[in-house]
Amino acid sequence: EPEVTQTPSHQVTQMGQEVILRCVPISNHLYFYWYRQILGQKVEFLVSFYNNEISEKSEIFDDQFSVERPDGSNFTLKIRSTKLEDSAMYFCASSTGLAGGSTGELFFGEGSRLTVL
């Protein structure tokens, strides 16, 4: 069964360092997302990406965040200068949208746990 894969599963970094989280969405999906979940808290939307551009972003997704689909298969989230409060589980998700009778549900990866020291 196709699945969304994320790497790394866990990354520890020093405050101020740049981090890149990688995702390989399901191959025929057209919509891509990043969510984050701070430990013990709700799942928060960060950004959605369609047709090689950001379609929507939340207030959390400020200038230190960026997303890219560099090669047609990977979908990356870059945090330019990490802060302590960026420590969270980051989930990538993808969707086909509603084309072809699909119902638009999100398929999530296993997550990348980011720890900022």
Add this chain to the structure above:
Amino acid sequence: AQSVTQLGSHVSVSEGALVLLRCNYSSSVPPYLFWYVQYPNQGLQLLLKYTTGATLVKGINGFEAEFKKSETSFHLTKPSAHMSDAAEYFCAVSSTNAGKSTFGDGTTLTVKP
């Protein structure tokens, strides 16, 4: 705008008892509604979804949910809890074609032997 409220951050039931996890939503357009389950240290797995049509939807692991437009609710139920059902459950709403899903705060389900 869309939002989700999950009533009860923690629910505890005995094995074999009915599971009821509550979800109310707000959406300016007809919603798409989802329940996801998250086991410890794992990602989110879709349990079931409502888009259009039949308001009672069945999902995996014996769970089902009923969409009640008049009550703006989408409560999740399972007739008989199993120990393996212990997990975090998230209700989510999406209002647009593959637009973002907005999640509730989650409900932790504990199943006692």
